[in-house]
Amino acid sequence: MEYSSSVNTLSYFHSIILPVYNASHWLDECLQAVLHQDFQGTMELSVFDDASKDDSRAVISRWSTQLERRGISTVISGHDSAQPGGVGYSKNRAVAQSSGRYLCFQDADDVMMPQRVRLQYEAAVRNPTSIIGCRVRREPEGSTERYTRWINSLSPEQLLTQVYTSHGPTVIMPTWLCSRDWFQRVGRFDEGGLGVPEDLLFFYESLRRGGGVHRVDDCLLVYRYHDQAATQSVLEETIWMLRVAFLQERVLSQWEAFTIWNAGKQGRRLYRSLSVANRRKVRAFCDVDENKIRKGFYTYEESKVCPSSLWASSVSKRSDPSFSM
DSSP states (O other): OEEEOOOOOSOEEEEEEEEESSOHHHHHHHHHHHHTOOOOSOEEEEEEEESOSSSHHHHHHHHHHHHHHTTEEEEEEEEOOSSOOOHHHHHHHHHHTOOEEEEEEOOTTOEEOTTHHHHHHHHHHHOTTEEEEEEEEEESTTTTHHHHHHHHHOOTTHHHHGGGTSSSOSSOGGGOEEEHHHHHHHOOOOOOOTTOOHHHHHHHHHHHTTOEEEEEEEEEEEEEOOTTOGGGGSOHHHHHHHHHHHHHHHTGGGOSOEEEEOOSHHHHHHHHHSOHHHHTTEEEEEOOOHHHHHHOOBOOTTOOSSSOOBOEESSOOSOOOEEOO
């Protein structure tokens, strides 16, 4: 059974999109941070409770009075089904019931810095067809240290080029802000449920439609790491296959030939994941490992082409583009 509050028909500058599932442990800190935003324009909080079994709904209701007093309208809905619909489902419904011109996506277990909405809004006005992210502080400190460093240190150019080598969007979903117009042009989140990387699929579609990627270089979010996070349900193999498919669609389909920089496990894995047409474009595996170079060839066991060998070398003698995974 679904429940909802009345939806305000006024147009706000910002809608903070908050999907909730069993998040009562985090919500006080999350909602207090919403209350303390320094943005001077109109805001609303749009919450969709995805069949929480804890007291998340009561916590949200308790905070709604304080938010309304501060001038932040609240729209709260959800359902009481036996099973949650999933992150994509919840986000879509929170967006659909909201009325802001800009959408600021917030995870219930993370915490905004006071200037987040203001600074990302300013960036979105300058970049109306972009997904806007920001730098983050990971909590607990030191968890996923390498990943956090990567999130925060990509150059503006790498935000686009590393789309093909990263394990997810180059600006992470909990930091996203974009215009409603751009969200509607890209389309809704995938609602496949548990194990579906709805953020990555949306990110790819945004790029297909000519969207940009921009990061505000201020730390505007405390990004929590814990075992219950929804991202833990997404398999690495799922990300890999989506990434290779996007690489083939956007890059390899434009090339007549290319080399793979890596004659080891990852290079072979990339080759095996390619379509037959793109495997035929591979001219060489390049590597600096003397043992691989000494071996001299790589045989793809399932190939029907004989002989099936590709030479490994320390320096490619061809002018073909190369790709490294």
